[in-house]
Amino acid sequence: MSVDATTTDSEVTITPDGRRIGGVLMDIRNITLRFGGVTAISNISFDIREGEIRAIIGPNGAGKTSMLNVINGFYHPQEGEIWFRGVKRDNIKPWEAAEAGIARTFQNVALFAGMTTLDNIMAGRQLKMKVPFFWQLWRHGPALREEVEHRRRVEEIIDFLEIQHIRKTPVGSLPYGLQKRVELARALAAEPDLLLLDEPMAGMNVEEKEDMCRFILDVNDQFGTTIALIEHDMGVVMDLADRVVVLDYGRKIADGPPDEVRNNQDVIDAYLGVPH
Numbered sequence: 001m002s003v004d005a006t007t008t009d010s011e012v013t014i015t016p017d018g019r020r021i022g023g024v025l026m027d028i029r030n031i032t033l034r035f036g037g038v039t040a041i042s043n044i045s046f047d048i049r050e051g052e053i054r055a056i057i058g059p060n061g062a063g064k065t066s067m068l069n070v071i072n073g074f075y076h077p078q079e080g081e082i083w084f085r086g087v088k089r090d091n092i093k094p095w096e097a098a099e100a101g102i103a104r105t106f107q108n109v110a111l112f113a114g115m116t117t118l119d120n121i122m123a124g125r126q127l128k129m130k131v132p133f134f135w136q137l138w139r140h141g142p143a144l145r146e147e148v149e150h151r152r153r154v155e156e157i158i159d160f161l162e163i164q165h166i167r168k169t170p171v172g173s174l175p176y177g178l179q180k181r182v183e184l185a186r187a188l189a190a191e192p193d194l195l196l197l198d199e200p201m202a203g204m205n206v207e208e209k210e211d212m213c214r215f216i217l218d219v220n221d222q223f224g225t226t227i228a229l230i231e232h233d234m235g236v237v238m239d240l241a242d243r244v245v246v247l248d249y250g251r252k253i254a255d256g257p258p259d260e261v262r263n264n265q266d267v268i269d270a271y272l273g274v275p276h
Contacts, residue, residue: 015242019221021049023049023050024047024048025048025193026048026082026083026194027082028045028067028071028080029081030079031044031045031067031070031079031080032044032079032080033066033077041063041066041077042250042251043079043080043251044063044080044252045080045252046245046252048226049243053216053217053227053241054242054243054244054245055229055240055241055243055244055245056068056230056244056245057234057244057245057246057247058246058253059271063247063250064198064230064247065107068104068196068228071102071228072092072098073091073093095127101192101193102192102193102194102196103124103187103188103192103194104195104198105196109180111171111172111179112171114172115171117167117168117174118154118158120185120186121154121158121182121189122150122151122154122189123186123189124185124186124187125150125154125189157185157189161188163178163185176204177211177212188219188223192225193226194225194226194228195225195227195228196227196228197216197227201213201233201236213239213240229241234262238259241258242257243256244256244257244258246261248266253270
């Protein structure tokens with residue numbers, strides 16, 4: 001699935017499986033993030049192209065989640081710039097990132113445990129709701145029409161992710177693999193341009209991983225959603241990703257197509273635990 005594909009113009013490539021990858025959607029330039037005297041990310045630059053699946057990998061403590069937190073505004077770097085759709089985003093806040101079209105899932109599932117699957121996914125539609133609070137309070141007139149439309153969209157996502165059987169089940173009672181799928185559904189409900197997935201397959205068995213891989217590919221293919229994901233399963237990364245950026249101790253040590261990265265000696269050393 002590498003983007004070493006047929007080039008149709010200066011910015012667009014067509015992958016071997018027929019997907020269209022466009023120009024740069026997000027440009028991450030010379031990001032440095034420090035916590036006191038600890039440097040979590042050091043002078044890292046890479047880009048994410050429209051329509052691709054971009055993997056961020058590295059050993060534990062490499063700075064992967066910190067990078068996602070910078071991208072969607074949980075952390076603000078001391079140095080560097082992030083450009084999204086050609087606009088420089090200075091000190092963006094998480095809700096501003098969501099409004100701009102950036103959604104994410106988390107390494108540890110972050111759902112409302114006492115709420116049903118349906119209600120959790122509806123929460124992902126919050127930024128799309130425009131009717132004033134007064135109408136929402138009464139669930140009447142414009143508010144009712146808006147809720148019906150949002151619920152229709154949520155039901156489409158439920159069908160897409162094959163979770164109809166748990167739509168009315170409190171998510172706190174669901175097995176871990178299904179909770180991860182509900183969290184993906186909630187992120188998709190925001191209709192993001194860029195979807196950030198932080199270890200979407202962590203803790204899953206083989207069958208659950210296969211299902212999640214299929215859904216990630218379908219989200220990218222059918223919705224056209226650009227995806228940046230962190231994942232430790234190298235087999236999954238090599239199967240899913242168009243390009244891979246590798247971090248180690250907060251530094252970028254490789255960036256390119258999966259086959260190129262897999263054979264990079266610095267990457268091999270990092271995963272084998274060669275001393276620094």
